[in-house]
Amino acid sequence: xxxxxxSPGVVPGRLTADALAANFRDVxxxxxxxxxxxxxxxxxxCHDAPCVTACPTSIDIPLFIRQIATGxxxxxxxxxxxxxxxxxxxxxxxxxxxxxxxxxxxxxxxxKPVQIGxxxxxxxxxxxxxxxxxxxxxxxxxxxxxxxGAGPAxxxxxxxxxxxxxxxxxxxxxxxxxxxxxYGIASYKAVDDFAQAEVAWLLKIGGIEIRHGQRLGQxxxxxxxxxxxxxxxxxxxxxxxxxxxAEGEDRQHVLxxxxxxxxxxxxxxxxxxxxxxxxxxxxxxMTAVDAAVQARLLGAENxxxxxxxxxxxxxxxxxxQDHATASGVRIICNAAPVALHGNGAVAEIEFAYTEDGPxxxxxxxxxxxxxxxQVFRAIxxxxxxxxxxxxxxxxxxxxxxxxxxxxxxxxxxxxxxxGGDDLxxxxxxxxxxxxxxxxxxxxxxxxxxx
Amino acid sequence: xxxxxxxxIGIKSPNPFWLAxxxxxDKEYNVRRAYEAGWGGVVWKTLGSEGPPVVxxxxxxxxxxxxxxxxxxxxxxxxLITDRPLEVNLREIKSVKRDYPDRALVxxxxxxxxxxxxxxILHRIExxxxxxxxxxxxxxxxxxERGMGSAVGQVPEYIEMVTRWVKKHSRMPCIVKLxxxxxxxxxxxxxxxxxxxxxxxxxxxxxxxxxxxxxxFAPQPTIDGKGSHGxxxxxxxxxxxxxxxxxxxxxPATAGLPISGIGGVTTWRDAxxxxxxxxxxxxxxxxxxxxxxxxxxxxxxxxxxxxxxHDMTLPDLIGRAVPNVCDWQDLNLNYVTKAVIDQxxxxxxxxxxxxxxxxxxQAIAMKPGRVFEVIEEECVACNLCVDVCxxxxxxxxRELEIGEIDKRTGIPRxxxxxxxxxxxxxxxxxxx
Ligand SMILES: Cc1cc2nc3c(=O)[nH]c(=O)nc-3n(C[C@H](O)[C@H](O)[C@H](O)COP(=O)(O)OP(=O)(O)OC[C@H]3O[C@@H](n4cnc5c(N)ncnc54)[C@H](O)[C@@H]3O)c2cc1C
Ligand SMILES: Cc1cc2nc3c(=O)[nH]c(=O)nc-3n(C[C@H](O)[C@H](O)[C@H](O)COP(=O)(O)O)c2cc1C
Ligand code: SF4
Ligand code: SF4
Ligand code: SF4
Numbered sequence: 001x002x003x004x005x006x007s008p009g010v011v012p013g014r015l016t017a018d019a020l021a022a023n024f025r026d027v028x029x030x031x032x033x034x035x036x037x038x039x040x041x042x043x044x045x046c047h048d049a050p051c052v053t054a055c056p057t058s059i060d061i062p063l064f065i066r067q068i069a070t071g072x073x074x075x076x077x078x079x080x081x082x083x084x085x086x087x088x089x090x091x092x093x094x095x096x097x098x099x100x101x102x103x104x105x106x107x108x109x110x111x112k113p114v115q116i117g118x119x120x121x122x123x124x125x126x127x128x129x130x131x132x133x134x135x136x137x138x139x140x141x142x143x144x145x146x147x148x149g150a151g152p153a154x155x156x157x158x159x160x161x162x163x164x165x166x167x168x169x170x171x172x173x174x175x176x177x178x179x180x181x182x183y184g185i186a187s188y189k190a191v192d193d194f195a196q197a198e199v200a201w202l203l204k205i206g207g208i209e210i211r212h213g214q215r216l217g218q219x220x221x222x223x224x225x226x227x228x229x230x231x232x233x234x235x236x237x238x239x240x241x242x243x244x245x246a247e248g249e250d251r252q253h254v255l256x257x258x259x260x261x262x263x264x265x266x267x268x269x270x271x272x273x274x275x276x277x278x279x280x281x282x283x284x285x286m287t288a289v290d291a292a293v294q295a296r297l298l299g300a301e302n303x304x305x306x307x308x309x310x311x312x313x314x315x316x317x318x319x320x321q322d323h324a325t326a327s328g329v330r331i332i333c334n335a336a337p338v339a340l341h342g343n344g345a346v347a348e349i350e351f352a353y354t355e356d357g358p359x360x361x362x363x364x365x366x367x368x369x370x371x372x373x374q375v376f377r378a379i380x381x382x383x384x385x386x387x388x389x390x391x392x393x394x395x396x397x398x399x400x401x402x403x404x405x406x407x408x409x410x411x412x413x414x415x416x417x418x419g420g421d422d423l424x425x426x427x428x429x430x431x432x433x434x435x436x437x438x439x440x441x442x443x444x445x446x447x448x449x450x
Numbered sequence: 451x452x453x454x455x456x457x458x459i460g461i462k463s464p465n466p467f468w469l470a471x472x473x474x475x476d477k478e479y480n481v482r483r484a485y486e487a488g489w490g491g492v493v494w495k496t497l498g499s500e501g502p503p504v505v506x507x508x509x510x511x512x513x514x515x516x517x518x519x520x521x522x523x524x525x526x527x528x529x530l531i532t533d534r535p536l537e538v539n540l541r542e543i544k545s546v547k548r549d550y551p552d553r554a555l556v557x558x559x560x561x562x563x564x565x566x567x568x569x570x571i572l573h574r575i576e577x578x579x580x581x582x583x584x585x586x587x588x589x590x591x592x593x594x595e596r597g598m599g600s601a602v603g604q605v606p607e608y609i610e611m612v613t614r615w616v617k618k619h620s621r622m623p624c625i626v627k628l629x630x631x632x633x634x635x636x637x638x639x640x641x642x643x644x645x646x647x648x649x650x651x652x653x654x655x656x657x658x659x660x661x662x663x664x665x666x667f668a669p670q671p672t673i674d675g676k677g678s679h680g681x682x683x684x685x686x687x688x689x690x691x692x693x694x695x696x697x698x699x700x701x702p703a704t705a706g707l708p709i710s711g712i713g714g715v716t717t718w719r720d721a722x723x724x725x726x727x728x729x730x731x732x733x734x735x736x737x738x739x740x741x742x743x744x745x746x747x748x749x750x751x752x753x754x755x756x757x758x759x760h761d762m763t764l765p766d767l768i769g770r771a772v773p774n775v776c777d778w779q780d781l782n783l784n785y786v787t788k789a790v791i792d793q794x795x796x797x798x799x800x801x802x803x804x805x806x807x808x809x810x811x812q813a814i815a816m817k818p819g820r821v822f823e824v825i826e827e828e829c830v831a832c833n834l835c836v837d838v839c840x841x842x843x844x845x846x847x848r849e850l851e852i853g854e855i856d857k858r859t860g861i862p863r864x865x866x867x868x869x870x871x872x873x874x875x876x877x878x879x880x881x882x
Contacts, residue, residue, distance in 0.1 A: 041518040044840050047800030050820060109797040109841065 005299055009345070010253050010374050012274045014299025020270045023297035027188040027323075028092070028118065036122040039115045040069040046105055051116060054103035056421075056429040057084035061100060061116055068123055077127035078134045080120055085159045086152050086428045088128060088198050089181055091121035092189050094425050095286075095317040128197070133204035138165035140207075143442045146171065146229040148216045151179020152424045153414025154235030155202060156431030157438075162207035164439040169229070170208065173215035179237055179414075181424065183262045186290040188297070222387035226409055231438045234397065234405070234412040235431060238381035238422075244282060248340035257281060257291035257378035264294055276374025279303045280349055282337055283378030284314035289321065291376045292329045303329045304370060308336040308354050308361060336363060346375055383416055393418050403434035411438060452757035454750060454764060456490060458730045459623045459648040459708050461581040463490035463554035466764065467721065467749050470712050470733035471496050471558035471584060471627075474743070476532060478542035482549070487743035488750060491554025493625075493651075493733060496531035496586045497539055499561045499571060504530045504593075510671035513660030515686060522740045524686030526660040528671065528678055530592045531560050536574065543578045556625065560586040560598050563608060565615045572620040582623035585616060585647075587638070588654020590631050590681045600654070603629035606641035613645025625710060628652040628694075630687075635694040636701045643707050650698065651710035651733060653691045655681025684736035688714030692727055696775045699728025716745070718752025725764075726771035783872060784864040786856045787831040787847040789813070789824045795844040796822060802835035802845060810834050826857040 004013045015023070031039060043065040051061045059080050067076035080087035096102070096117040104113035127134065143166045147154045150172040158168040176182050181195040203210075214220055216236060225232045241256040243249065253276065267273045275298040281288045284307035296303045305324065307314055311333045314321060325331060335351040342348060349372045352363040383395055391398040391406035396418045403411040413420070413430030420426035439445075456466040468491035469475050469484055476495040484492060498504060506529055515524040532539060547555045557580045561567040575583070587603030594601040602608045609626060616624050626642035628635060630653040639650050657679050661670045669677025691713025698704045711729025715721050716737040724732050737745050757764065791802070791814075798820035806814040813828035814835060824835075836845045850856060850863045869875050 038519055044799045044801060046798075047804035048816070049800070050798065105797040105799045 006277065006301065008277055008373060010274045010276045013271045014275060014277075015271075017269075017271050020298070024187050024191070024270065026191045027186075030125055031115070031118050031122045036068055036073070036119060039119055040065050042106060043069070043114045044105060050103040050105065051100040051114075055083075055100045056423070056425045057090070057432070058429075059083040059087065059100075059120070064123060065114065065116070065119055068119055073123045073126045074130075074132070074134075076119075076123035080124055081127075081134060083432075084425065084428050085156055085202055085432070086181075086198065086424060087120055088124040089152070089185075089190065089195065090425045090428065091117050091124060092194070093181075093185050094423070095319065097319045098317050099425070128201050131201075133201060135159075135163055135205055137162055137205060137207055140167070141165040141442065143167070143230045144169065144228075145231045145233065145438060145442075146225040147233045147235060148220075148225070149173075149179060149234070149236035149414070149416075150177035150199070150210055151235055151237050151414060151427065152181060153237070153416075153427035153431035154179070154233065155199065156428040157233045157235060157411075157413065157435045158208045158431075159202055159205055160432050160435030161438060162205045164435070164443075166207070166230075166439065166442065168208045170210040171214035171216060171220055171225075172210055172212050173218075173236075175212050177210055177212075179235075183265055184258060184287075184290075185265075185424075186261070186294060187265055188294075217385045217387060222390075222407075222410065226407075230409075230442055232410045233403070233431070233434055233438065234410065234416060235414045235427070237415040238383055240382040240384035241377065242380045242382055244337055244377055244379065246337040246339055248342070248346070251340050251342050252345040253373060254340060254346050254375045255377070257283065257287050257376040258381065260291055260376055261287070261294065264298075270298065273298060275300050276372070277301045278371040279374045279376070280370050280372040281305045281376045281378055283307065283376075283380070284309065284316060284333075285378060285380070286316050286320060287381075288376075288378035289316045289324045289329075291378055293324055293327045295374070295376075296327050296329055300374075302371070304332060305329055306332045306335050306337070306351060306370070308334070309356055310334060313356075335368070336361075338363070338367070340372075340375065341369075346372055348372060349375060381415070386416075402437035403430055404437065452754040452762075452764070454490075454754060454757075456731050456764060458554070458710065459582065459625070461491070461554045461556070461623060462552070463731070464552060465490035465746075465750055465753075466725070466731035467746050468492060468554060468556075468710070468731060468733045469738060470735040471586065472735040472739070473529070474735060474738045477534065477539075478546050481542075481546050481555075484738075484743045484746075485546075485550045485553050488746045489553070489743065490731075491556065491581075493556045493558050493584050494539070494543055494580075496558040496560045496589070497536060497571065497575070498531050499567055500536055500574065503533050503535055506530055506533050507673050509673040511680075513670045513680060515660055515684075522684060522736070524658075524660070524682055524684040525736050525739065526658050526671075526680040526682045527655065528591050528680040531586070531589065540575065540578055543575075543580055547579045554582075555580050556582045556584050558584045558586050558627070560589065560593060563597055563602055563612065568612060568615045569619045572616065572622075576620075580622070582625060582648075583616065583620065584625040584627050584651060585612060586627050586654070587612075588627045588629040588652075590629060590655055590657045591679060600629040600631050603627075603638060603654070604632055606637045609638050610641040610645040613642055613647045617646040623648045625649045625651050627654055627712075629654045630690060630694060630713075631657050635697055636704065639698045639701070639704045639707065643704055647707075649708035649710060649730070650704075651712055652694055652698070653687065653713045655683045656687055656690065658682035683713065684740075685714045685716050685720075688716075688720060692723060695724060695729055696727045696772065699769060699772045700775050715749075716740075718749045718756065721749055722753055722756055722767060723771075725767050726769070727775070728769045728772050730768055779869045781868060782866045783869060784867050786850040786854075786863045788826050788829050788850065788857075789831065789833075789835050789845055790848045791822055791824055791835075791845050792843070793821070795841050797841055797844075798822070799840060801838045801840065805834050805838045828858060830858065 045062045064076040064079040100116045101113035107113035147170045177199045178195040279295040279300045281292040339350045353366040397412040403413040411434040414427035454465040471493040475492045513526040517523045589599030593599035626647040659669045709729045711724030712733040721732045803814045
């Protein structure tokens with residue numbers, strides 16, 4: 001065992017390169033042909049299938065599974081991608097137990113749903129491996145649309161618009177496309193640079209130009225885009241991170257979970273990535289789980305998630321929570337941080353137990369401390385730097401119907417807009433639906449006005 | 451444990467499960483292992499005449515139909531009779547029979563359609579101590595082109611003639627194996643009885659092409675780019691075989707003629723069904739070819755439990771359903787049932803709805819929350835929903851009481867009345 005493994009403080013190289021490679025391999029390896037065939041045979045081809053209703057992008061699940069079962073997986077992939085151009089990523093990251101698989105009648109019947117996500121991956125991986133892009137553009141319309149943000153929402157919108165023959169320019173602040181697919185999703189969910197491969201494959205449709213290093217509010221303005229383009233779609237996600245508002249938050253080694261995950265995702269050599277020995281993650285969502293699990297996989301000895309409400313209120317799915325505990329992460333509920341102690345760097349974090357009463361969440365006098373040389377905040381992201389004049393609601397861009405904002409000619413979707421569930425798949429659905437609405441508007445088919 | 455000992459046309463076996471004449475019974479090695487596994491008897495793979503044996507193809511000889519999870523539903527074959535020398539087979543038969551005197555061993559035969567050939571082969575097998583012979587008039591491919599197998603089985607006069615020869619030149623019990631590749635199975639069975647057969651066995655395989663290679667554009671199994679029709683067997687043919695067995699069992703001209711039931715027997719239940727329709731025993735091929743000899747153990751325990759559970763003996767079972775096989779015109783048109791969905795068992799798949807709505811009588815309502823309910827006013831009791839529901843016994847058929855109003859017709863359920871007296875029947879006899 002290497003010495004670094006038990007070193008105190010935030011240090012790199014707790015595990016060997018081999019151990020890290022093993023820890024960060026595909027968490028759910030793809031089905032092979034035989035496994036896919038067996039899994040596909042379990043689908044009942046339900047009428048008005050409940051799994052389809054539960055899918056935010058309404059993929060025709062019984063149809064694509066039947067296409068796999070009958071030996072035409074490429075046709076299955078087309079069925080999936082027609083509804084959801086990020087079918088490949090969604091197959092890897094969707095919390096299926098809360099979505100399609102949770103609604104599957106075989107979940108009701110046997111507690112074992114049809115493996116919809118895994119089958120979706122089987123079909124889409126097969127088609128993408130062939131380098132085939134199954135869609136072609138319609139006759140060019142000469143119309144131009146600006147999209148802000150190259151995350152799932154922006155790219156889904158852009159792809160659908162390009163398909164309809166419009167020309168799309170995407171303005172992206174970062175140097176790589178993909179949004180949180182590239183910078184946020186846990187690495188073991190999308191191995192082998194899948195996020196970039198998928199975007200490259202998506203762009204094969206043509207008619208989409210991505211301009212990197214273009215930040216709305218800094219390099220470009222909404223008014224500028226409105227003047228130059230026939231329509232604008234905003235898909236910039238949530239750039240800001242909520243603060244703990246606990247004493248001592250500014251100590252060293254207290255950082256945002258999303259930054260830690262971003263660094264991890266972008267690291268080319270995980271042996272150089274520092275991680276603490278005693279890591280505490282504050283939050284109860286997917287981000288908290290991902291940060292905690294990945295800290296463990298990097299070699300942290302003790303990792304604890306502390307969530308301020310009851311476990312049933314955690315927004316991370318049951319499956320995610322189980323994944324965390326199976327990875328050796330401890331989950332403490334009903335406790336909120338009140339102070340971070342330490343001399344320069346954080347050393348300990350103090351919590352108060354909470355009670356969820358009629359008056360909301362209250363801190364009790366019961367306190368406890370956890371050893372912590374690294375603390376991750378994962379208590380939610382928030383919208384940052386929205387352009388002037390856009391109506392907001394609940395901290396997000398207010399939208400009506402398929403993503404129409406308060407400003408005519410401007411649509412929004414994904415995490416930045418109201419209505420989604422902060423999931424990749426809902427972002428894709430909103431981007432796609434906004435594109436359909438924009439297309440209807442541009443081709444003069446729209447009924448009511450925005 | 452029920453007593454499963456069986457006596458079929460005087461041939462005794464510890465249970466009524468025999469292996470049919472086919473690859474499982476092609477040689478001593480197999481038959482010994484089959485007996486060890488528990489099979490009550492075997493019909494040895496069909497022997498031909500003295501001389502150079504037939505040759506089989508050297509490419510694939512089977513095709514298949516799969517159900518979900520690649521479950522074998524039907525197999526098709528283009529194999530011929532045994533391709534091993536006659537002397538070898540005879541020596542092996544003798545040796546096996548000597549070591550397993552309590553098991554049935556019947557020899558299947560197929561030789562050219564002349565009296566001399568049959569006399570010769572019967573003499574050759576005489577000292578094997580085998581219990582009987584089965585005449586293979588069923589093989590639908592290859593041998594039929596040479597005037598044997600189903601080429602004989604399709605002409606009742608030939609069946610009668612050959613059976614007569616066999617009875618004349620041998621004292622062994624004689625089973626005539628029938629081909630299903632005919633229009634009316636009663637005719638060959640009647641011919642066999644006229645010729646003096648002790649029993650008939652059926653069915654042999656059904657002419658079939660299982661699949662087509664869509665790259666080679668040739669039937670499968672494909673031999674160097676070509677395919678020939680083969681013989682279909684396995685679970686898929688059971689319904690056809692059951693009907694043919696029942697037709698012979700209830701035909702006055704063949705009533706009482708012992709029947710050995712063959713065709714898709716895979717479980718104890720299949721066997722029990724054949725026997726209820728008049729088969730004195732059953733023969734099995736595909737189930738053994740799919741799962742190995744061990745399947746007989748489930749057949750033995752299952753049939754035994756069933757008989758014990760129903761307080762029946764094996765002879766009580768044989769033919770017990772025959773009196774209930776009737777013509778359509780004798781069915782009670784006043785028997786009214788309605789589909790009932792057990793809401794607790796329902797998993798909400800909607801297959802019953804799709805089936806009834808699209809292809810039946812629009813008698814299932816889909817309500818909010820994926821609740822499926824039968825509309826009795828529309829239900830004709832066709833049973834389609836029951837058949838397509840993935841959950842066993844989730845949908846059942848409730849029989850209306852006599853006098854209870856059928857909500858579809860508004861007419862109270864009456865007592866027995868069939869088509870022969872129905873007012874819509876132009877040929878109706880006066881209802882009296
Ligand atoms: C750590 C983490 C793990 C997650 N895991 C899962 C998961 O397993 N499954 C799941 O379904 N969801 C998961 N999510 C949620 C999911 O990633 C998001 O819901 C989804 O990516 C939202 O897509 P989007 O296109 O709206 O936003 P983003 O993916 O955030 O993309 C926004 C894009 O806009 C760019 N941008 C931002 N501001 C500007 C600006 N001013 N000008 C120009 N460009 C800008 C950004 O650089 C980014 O490329 C996770 C989120 C996080 C943070
Ligand atoms: C309930 C039912 C009723 C049928 N009625 C008729 C009929 O009236 N006339 C006819 O020519 N075939 C009839 N058929 C046979 C079908 O047309 C078809 O030949 C047969 O079902 C085989 O095809 P399949 O098994 O591939 O569906 C019927 C089939 C079914 C299942
Ligand atoms: S609910 Fe399950 S069984 Fe039904 S169609 Fe969807 S995946 Fe298939
Ligand atoms: S029995 Fe036939 S008619 Fe009645 S509900 Fe079922 S499918 Fe419909
Ligand atoms: S087919 Fe059976 S399980 Fe499916 S909805 Fe109908 S009754 Fe329910």
